[in-house]
Amino acid sequence: MAVQIENLGQLDRKVTLEFARADLAKAREARLVKLGKTMKMAGFRPGKVPKNLVEKQYGMQVDFELQFDKASELFYELAQIEKIALAGQPRLEPKSELEADTIVFDALFEVLPEVKIGDFSKAEVTKYLTEIADPEIDRAIDVLRKQQVHYHPRGEAGHHGDGGANMAAQAGDQVVIDFVGKIDGVEFAGGKAENFEYVLGEGRMLPEFEAATLGLKAGESKTFPLAFPADYHGKDVAGKTAEFTITVKSVNWPHLPAVDDAFALSMGVTEGGVAKMRAEVKENLDREVKRRITSLLKNEVMEKLNSLCELDVPKSLVASEQERLVESARQDLMQRGIPNAKDVPIPVEMFAEQATKRVRLGLILGDLVKQQNLAATADQIKAEIDEQAATYEDPKEVVRWFYSNPSRLKDIENLVLEDNVIKYFTSLAKVTDKVISFEELSKLN
The missing domain is CATH 1.10.3120.10 (Trigger factor, C-terminal domain)
Structure with a gap:
C-alpha cells in the first residue's frame, strides 16, 4: 500500500491505495455462499441454486462492494498511522478493473485547516447593562392585564361602570361595524362585511380605516376614500383608491382587571399577593x-x-x-x-x-x-x-x-x-x- 500523500492545494489531498485481489478471496467466497442461501431461482429450491449461477448473478456486485470496503479500511488505517486530521469522509475512486490482480484506488479527501488565531487584545466589544425598576415592572404587568381585557358597551351601566360620558369610539375601543367598499362605483371582492369586529389602535386595519372610525358613535355612518398601497396583498385593488362607507353597530370600551391580590391569584401567585407577583415579574424580566x-x-x-x-x-x-x-x-x-x-x-x-x-x-x-x-x-x-x-x-x-x-x-x-x-x-x-x-x-x- 502506497503511503505517499499528494498535496492538491489548500486542504485537498490524495493518496493511492493498492492491494491484491487475492486478499479478498476468502471474504468473497463467504459472501457468495451467504447470498446463495437466500437466492431464489426458477427450477431450484431456495438455497439450492448452483454455485456458478450465484457467481453469475452476484459476482460483480460482491467484487465491487468488497473492493470499496477494503479501500476504505486501508484508508482509515493510513489516516490513523499518519495522524491525518480529516475534515470529512474520503471519496474513493477505483483506478483498476474489477478482475485485475492488483486493485488500485485513489482516495481524495480534505484535511482540517490550521487556524491562525488573531490578536484578541485589539478587539473592542460592547457589554450592555440594564436595570429592571418599577416602571419596567409596571409595563410588564400592564401587558398581563391586557391579556385579560374584556369589553362593555359604552354608556351601558354595569358592574364595571359605563365607560364614561363620551359615547364616541376611542383608541383601544372594540368596534363592530358594517362596511362596503366601491371602486369607480362598483363593489369589489372582499370589500364588504357585516358585524366586523376589531380593536382601534391594534393596527389590524389600514390607518385611513381606523381614522375614519374614531369619533363615531353607535348608529353613525361615514363615507371616506381609502388608497390601497401599491404592495397591498390584494392584487385586484393594490394601488387603487376605493370609497368606503362604514356604519358603526356598537362601541365597546375595554375593562382591564385591577392590580390586586385577586389579579395576582389569576396569574398563579397563590401566596404573597401583589408584592409577590411584582417580585416574580422582576425575576422574569431580570432573566430576560x-x-x-x-x-x-x-x-x-x-x-x-x-x-x-x-x-x-x-x-x-x-x-x-x-x-x-x-x-x-x-x-x-x-x-x-x-x-x-x-x-x-x-x-x-x-x-x-x-x-x-x-x-x-x-x-x-x-x-x-x-x-x-x-x-x-x-x-x-x-x-x-x-x-x-x-x-x-x-x-x-x-x-x-x-x-x-x-x-x-x-x-x-x-x-x-x-x-x-x-x-x-x-x-x-x-x-x-x-x-x-x-x-x-x-x-x-
Whole structure:
C-alpha cells in the first residue's frame, strides 16, 4: 500500500491505495455462499441454486462492494498511522478493473485547516447593562392585564361602570361595524362585511380605516376614500383608491382587571399577593435581560472571532452543513403545515454563506477550546441545567429530563463551551459597558 500523500492545494489531498485481489478471496467466497442461501431461482429450491449461477448473478456486485470496503479500511488505517486530521469522509475512486490482480484506488479527501488565531487584545466589544425598576415592572404587568381585557358597551351601566360620558369610539375601543367598499362605483371582492369586529389602535386595519372610525358613535355612518398601497396583498385593488362607507353597530370600551391580590391569584401567585407577583415579574424580566445581554455579547464576540482568525474552510464540511440546513428548513415547513413540504425544492445554494460561516466558527471554537482548555466541565454543565430548571414548577423533573437524553446534554455542553470562549475572549479584548433601558435592549437584535 502506497503511503505517499499528494498535496492538491489548500486542504485537498490524495493518496493511492493498492492491494491484491487475492486478499479478498476468502471474504468473497463467504459472501457468495451467504447470498446463495437466500437466492431464489426458477427450477431450484431456495438455497439450492448452483454455485456458478450465484457467481453469475452476484459476482460483480460482491467484487465491487468488497473492493470499496477494503479501500476504505486501508484508508482509515493510513489516516490513523499518519495522524491525518480529516475534515470529512474520503471519496474513493477505483483506478483498476474489477478482475485485475492488483486493485488500485485513489482516495481524495480534505484535511482540517490550521487556524491562525488573531490578536484578541485589539478587539473592542460592547457589554450592555440594564436595570429592571418599577416602571419596567409596571409595563410588564400592564401587558398581563391586557391579556385579560374584556369589553362593555359604552354608556351601558354595569358592574364595571359605563365607560364614561363620551359615547364616541376611542383608541383601544372594540368596534363592530358594517362596511362596503366601491371602486369607480362598483363593489369589489372582499370589500364588504357585516358585524366586523376589531380593536382601534391594534393596527389590524389600514390607518385611513381606523381614522375614519374614531369619533363615531353607535348608529353613525361615514363615507371616506381609502388608497390601497401599491404592495397591498390584494392584487385586484393594490394601488387603487376605493370609497368606503362604514356604519358603526356598537362601541365597546375595554375593562382591564385591577392590580390586586385577586389579579395576582389569576396569574398563579397563590401566596404573597401583589408584592409577590411584582417580585416574580422582576425575576422574569431580570432573566430576560440576562438572556438578551448574553446573546448580544455572544453574537458580537462570534463576529470578532470570525474576522480576527484566518483559515481555509473545508468544502466537504460546508456541503454537509448546507444539507443539514436544508433538512432543518424542510422540517420547519412541515411543522408549519406547508402542503407537500417533503417535496418542496430547497436549493442548497441559498445556505452557502450561512453554512460557511457556521463551519468557520465551529473550527475556530474547536481550536480555541483545545488550545486554551476551555472545554465544559461536569460542574459547569450541572450549574447550567440547574439554572434552567429553576424556572419550572418541578426543577427536579426538568433536571432528570436533561440528563436522560445525550443530545440534550450535548446542547447544554455546547452552550457552556460557548460561554467559556466568550469569557476568555472578553478577558483579553477591550470591553465597553453601556447602560441602556429595557425598552432599548428589547429593540436590539
